[in-house]
Amino acid sequence: xxxxxxQGPCRLKGQVEIxxxxxASLPILAATLLFDKPVELKNLxxxxxxxxxxxxxxxxxxxxxxxxxxxxVKIYKSKKIKTFASYSLVKTMRAGxxxxxxxxxxxxKAITSLPGGCSIxxxxxxxxxxxxxxxxxxxxIKKGYIHAQxxxxxxxxxIKFPKISVGATENIIIxxxxxxxxxxxxxxxxxxxxxxxxxxxxxxxxxxxxxxxxTVKIVGVKSLKSIKYSVMGDRxxxxxxxxxxxxxxxxLKIKGFNPKLINTELNLLKKxxxxxxxxxxxxxIKGSKIIKSINNLKTKEYPSFPTDLQAAFMVLxxxxxxxxxxxxNIFENRFTHVAELRRLGAKINIKKNKAxxxxxxxxxxxxxxxxxxRASVALVLAAITAKGHSIIxxxxxxxxxYEKLEKKLSKIGAKIxxxx
Ligand code: EPZ
Numbered sequence: 001x002x003x004x005x006x007q008g009p010c011r012l013k014g015q016v017e018i019x020x021x022x023x024a025s026l027p028i029l030a031a032t033l034l035f036d037k038p039v040e041l042k043n044l045x046x047x048x049x050x051x052x053x054x055x056x057x058x059x060x061x062x063x064x065x066x067x068x069x070x071x072x073v074k075i076y077k078s079k080k081i082k083t084f085a086s087y088s089l090v091k092t093m094r095a096g097x098x099x100x101x102x103x104x105x106x107x108x109k110a111i112t113s114l115p116g117g118c119s120i121x122x123x124x125x126x127x128x129x130x131x132x133x134x135x136x137x138x139x140x141i142k143k144g145y146i147h148a149q150x151x152x153x154x155x156x157x158x159i160k161f162p163k164i165s166v167g168a169t170e171n172i173i174i175x176x177x178x179x180x181x182x183x184x185x186x187x188x189x190x191x192x193x194x195x196x197x198x199x200x201x202x203x204x205x206x207x208x209x210x211x212x213x214x215t216v217k218i219v220g221v222k223s224l225k226s227i228k229y230s231v232m233g234d235r236x237x238x239x240x241x242x243x244x245x246x247x248x249x250x251x252l253k254i255k256g257f258n259p260k261l262i263n264t265e266l267n268l269l270k271k272x273x274x275x276x277x278x279x280x281x282x283x284x285i286k287g288s289k290i291i292k293s294i295n296n297l298k299t300k301e302y303p304s305f306p307t308d309l310q311a312a313f314m315v316l317x318x319x320x321x322x323x324x325x326x327x328x329n330i331f332e333n334r335f336t337h338v339a340e341l342r343r344l345g346a347k348i349n350i351k352k353n354k355a356x357x358x359x360x361x362x363x364x365x366x367x368x369x370x371x372x373x374r375a376s377v378a379l380v381l382a383a384i385t386a387k388g389h390s391i392i393x394x395x396x397x398x399x400x401x402y403e404k405l406e407k408k409l410s411k412i413g414a415k416i417x418x419x420x
Contacts (some may be wrong), residue, residue: 001068003038004392004406006383007415008365012250014412016241019045019403020256021234024193027170028200028231029053030098032062032075034106034178035204037226039075044231048400052093056085060099072228087113087144094118094398095138097125098167099177100148104137109149119372121331128169131159134170135172135179156181156220164189164214164301165317170197176218185219190214191273196232233257234335236308237402239265240377243312244409246274246287247319247385252412254283264305268294268313272320293359295321299329311337311378318346318361319385337375344382344390365390369399377402384414396409 009084020043032039054073056215061081065074083103090096094115103110103352105400129139129146134157139148156179159172163175166189176183188194190213198208198216204224209217214268233246238257245252246269259266266283267275275289292304294317299307307330317324318341328334338348343366347358370376376398383390395418398405406416 001394002244002418002420004380004383005296005417005419006380006390006392006393008363008386008388008390010248010384010386010413010415012248012252012384012409012412015253015255016085016408017255018070018233018238018241018411020231021193021196022047022401023050023219023234024196024231025050027098027174027193027197028229029057029075030095031102031197031201032057033060033099033102033175034174035075035224035226036077039204039226040228040231041073041075042071042228044073045234045403047403048396049095052089053095056096056099057088059082059086059089060103081107081300083107084109085110085112091116093124094353095167097128098171098174100128100146100197103172104132104148104150105154105175105178108153110146112146112148114144114146116144119336120334125168127161127163127165128171129396130173131168131172131185132160134159135175135183140388154179156183156218157360158184160186161188162293164181166194169194171200173208173216173218174201177201177208177224179218179220182219183220184215185218186212186215188214188216188366189301192235194312200227200229200314203229203248204318236259236306236374238262239306239309240312241270242266242274242283242285243316244381244384245285246272246291247316247381249287249289250412251286254285254299257283259283264303265309268297268305272316286312291316291320293317293320293324293327296325296327297324297400298327301330307331307334309359310334310373312381314338314355315341315378315382316347316359318348318359318363320357320359322359324357324359328353328355336371340371340375340379341382343368344379344386346382362387364388367391368393370394373397373401377405380405380409380416384409384416387411
């Protein structure tokens with residue numbers, strides 16, 4: 001299994017280009033199942049999860065044409081569409097559940113694998129299933145598969161999520177586009193990636209309108225037209241590089257992402273002492289020598305502080321002068337990076353969903369192991385600022401969601417290399 005060798009400490013300086021958003025690409029790719037006509041997508045990140053979603057779409061019968069030179073992916077509907085999404089593909093990428101909505105909306109049936117859990121939590125899909133049921137989907141679960149079908153067609157309805165869910169919001173918005181009549185969905189997630197999905201669908205002729213902060217109205221249409229669309233930049237990758245600059249007393253110019261979409265994170269980084277200037281849609285960020293602590297950093301749904309940046313901010317706050325507290329409120333087991341950070345010298349105590357950081361950590365290089373996508377990049381950040389040599393194992397986790405990370409980091413001064 002591949003690993004990273006990192007030599008620290010080093011200061012990161014220079015310019016970074018943010019890749020396309022993994023978490024916008026996945027629902028948009030799933031939504032291409034709604035189309036009869038070709039769809040051309042640009043700015044898809046070259047990451048494992050996108051490859052897996054493309055393989056899943058191919059297994060369902062869609063034709064995929066990748067043009068590396070033009071960095072575009074063309075997706076065509078073939079004559080023979082299948083409606084079976086296998087466990088072998090869905091188990092490695094939980095977003096595979098997002099094909100359920102479009103398949104039942106367009107083809108009135110689907111057999112899709114339950115995604116199963118992962119290191120950060122059980123990852124249930126009850127909100128996906130209950131909301132699709134409200135549109136008329138009937139289903140039963142047998143041997144780890146959801147057997148779903150629709151008599152005649154999905155019908156619009158009123159839906160209110162008991163809890164905010166990114167994936168369930170995406171699944172039901174996609175399905176409602178072809179349902180008969182009007183669907184009103186309340187208590188939606190409103191991450192920028194969901195708005196990007198809605199922009200994509202509306203450009204193809206869907207009728208999606210946000211009528212309240214977390215309320216969306218969708219009027220079903222008969223079909224969608226062929227379109228070309230460029231996916232937004234990756235919000236979490238952008239936040240990760242902002243942390244990297246703050247962590248290493250570095251100075252980065254970050255391009256390819258709309259800074260307005262990460263106000264919460266940028267305000268937090270200013271609070272801990274980073275200097276940030278936004279100029280023509282670029283983020284210029286300089287880390288300060290003294291990192292101030294934060295005593296109640298809470299992960300919550302967008303536009304609050306995102307769970308996907310919790311691990312990276314934990315590394316930053318380990319280096320802060322003084323104690324910090326981080327509460328993880330989205331997933332039940334998202335502190336798996338803590339044990340590895342302790343190996344690098346961090347002093348962290350966990351009580352239920354709270355992490356108590358002593359701060360003033362001088363990270364020392366060590367051998368560590370990645371456990372999930374966002375934890376892996378936190379270990380890379382810690383290793384870059386640690387004194388000495390680190391080995392980061394199981395970086396296949398990282399390859400799921402970061403495009404050419406070690407190349408981007410080397411370009412701005414990190415001493416990092418991938419070894420087989
Ligand atoms: C999306 O996952 C993201 N993945 C996650 O990013 C992100 O951490 C998460 O949203 C929260 O922002 C993609 O966009 C591909 P949820 P998702 O449904 O949709 C519970 C990454 O690193 N829940 O908003 O699975 C769930 O267990 C990944 O890129 C139910 O109980 O997250 C969790 O506690 C990790 N029943 C909470 O809701 C359901 O049916 C939020 O989950 C669905 C969710």
